Amino acid sequence: MGMDAVNVLHMNSGDGESSYANNSLVQETVLREAQPVLRQTIKDIAKSDDMFGQCFKIADLGCSSGPNTLLTASNIIDMVHEASKENNRKTPQFQVCLNDLYGNDFNSVFESLPTFLAKLKEEKGESFGPCFVSAVPGSFYDRLFPDDSLHLVHSSYSLHWLSQVPKGLEKNTSHIYVARTSPTEVFEAYQKQYATDFTMFLQARAKELVPGGRMVLTLMGRKLSDLAIDDCGVGWEVLAQTLLDMAKQGLVKESDVDSFNMPYYNPCEDEIRDVIEKEGSFSLDVVSTFRGNWDALDKDYTSTKASSELSIRHGKNTAKMVRACLEPLLAIHFGSSVIDKLFENYGKRVAEHLAVEKTRHYNIAISLTKK
Numbered sequence: 001m002g003m004d005a006v007n008v009l010h011m012n013s014g015d016g017e018s019s020y021a022n023n024s025l026v027q028e029t030v031l032r033e034a035q036p037v038l039r040q041t042i043k044d045i046a047k048s049d050d051m052f053g054q055c056f057k058i059a060d061l062g063c064s065s066g067p068n069t070l071l072t073a074s075n076i077i078d079m080v081h082e083a084s085k086e087n088n089r090k091t092p093q094f095q096v097c098l099n100d101l102y103g104n105d106f107n108s109v110f111e112s113l114p115t116f117l118a119k120l121k122e123e124k125g126e127s128f129g130p131c132f133v134s135a136v137p138g139s140f141y142d143r144l145f146p147d148d149s150l151h152l153v154h155s156s157y158s159l160h161w162l163s164q165v166p167k168g169l170e171k172n173t174s175h176i177y178v179a180r181t182s183p184t185e186v187f188e189a190y191q192k193q194y195a196t197d198f199t200m201f202l203q204a205r206a207k208e209l210v211p212g213g214r215m216v217l218t219l220m221g222r223k224l225s226d227l228a229i230d231d232c233g234v235g236w237e238v239l240a241q242t243l244l245d246m247a248k249q250g251l252v253k254e255s256d257v258d259s260f261n262m263p264y265y266n267p268c269e270d271e272i273r274d275v276i277e278k279e280g281s282f283s284l285d286v287v288s289t290f291r292g293n294w295d296a297l298d299k300d301y302t303s304t305k306a307s308s309e310l311s312i313r314h315g316k317n318t319a320k321m322v323r324a325c326l327e328p329l330l331a332i333h334f335g336s337s338v339i340d341k342l343f344e345n346y347g348k349r350v351a352e353h354l355a356v357e358k359t360r361h362y363n364i365a366i367s368l369t370k371k
């Protein structure tokens with residue numbers, strides 16, 4: 001099955017209980033953790049001749065909707081403002097292009113713009129900027145902008161999504177991602193799809209960025225190159241087990257579980273380096289990695305397991321986060337009527353897992369320069 005992620009993938013819309021807007025704390029934490037990389041990159045840009053120019057042109061790829069979307073823009077604007085002051089320069093005008101797939105809830109982003117722009121004026125004064133915001137729907141695996149039209153490309157927690165489910169996963173039955181027991185061809189199919197997609201991404205951005213232009217990309221990766229022993233797929237294995245339980249109860253079809261695979265991949269640092277080197281348009285300047293708890297409200301980064309009481313809470317919160325991101329994708333495949341039950345059960349299974357082993361996300365933030 002070569003399902004096109006581009007046409008079905010989107011985070012839950014609006015601002016209701018299951019929306020991405022209400023369940024994006026994990027991603028907010030990631031944005032915060034990756035800030036030093038972004039800040040350093042912007043300081044570097046400010047030092048180089050006149051890269052900000054009259055208008056600093058930024059794109060945020062996979063912007064989604066909710067508080068994080070304009071938080072990213074506002075962080076970048078603050079950092080450019082700060083760096084301009086340090087270099088005794090006038091703060092430039094800003095063009096902020098927000099990109100996501102066609103199904104993204106751009107309307108709610110638009111609705112939050114007046115407040116965002118008013119706040120900017122209030123905090124920075126009438127003569128600041130101005131900041132021009134636009135939306136650019138489409139896949140970042142294709143071209144999105146004209147040649148030489150961007151100074152900075154930013155993307156957070158989006159590049160682990162593939163353009164499609166890899167082909168050749170027929171033997172990956174009872175799993176939805178590369179599991180420890182998946183045949184090697186499954187791993188290879190995912191690896192190949194990632195290399196193809198990330199190469200396309202780099203080729204497109206190489207055309208769109210001005211020479212010397214920068215990119216800051218953060219994604220969910222994996223620490224060990226051997227996917228069979230890394231823990232990046234553990235959460236998906238728990239989801240697969242939840243689906244199999246439901247198949248046993250007749251709530252979903254087992255054949256539907258067998259045929260479902262995630263259009264998603266966690267590259268390790270070497271794979272990222274490899275693609276960047278082979279593609280050739282960018283130099284890799286900074287790599288920074290950090291762990292993140294599955295439940296963003298969980299601030300404990302030392303325990304190797306959670307108490308049974310806490311694990312229940314972490315399980316519930318993790319299920320809400322995953323639901324906000326995966327509901328549209330899962331509803332198309334399994335039917336929307338099973339979603340409530342699926343995530344209720346998933347939360348319980350996650351709790352059981354965290355009480356035994358506290359698996360954490362492994363995040364990779366990189367900064368690149370266009371040669």
Ligand SMILES: C[S@@+](CC[C@H](N)C(=O)[O-])C[C@H]1O[C@@H](n2cnc3c(N)ncnc32)[C@H](O)[C@@H]1O
Pocket residue numbers: 006009010011024027028031061062063064065068069099100101104138139140141155156157158159161162163325
């Ligand atoms: C988890 S959200 C992250 C959103 C936001 N950057 C944040 O930090 O909260 C991932 C976003 O990437 C988008 N995305 C995935 N694949 C994409 C593609 N090929 N092109 C554009 N956006 C994509 C999804 O639609 C989703 O909104």
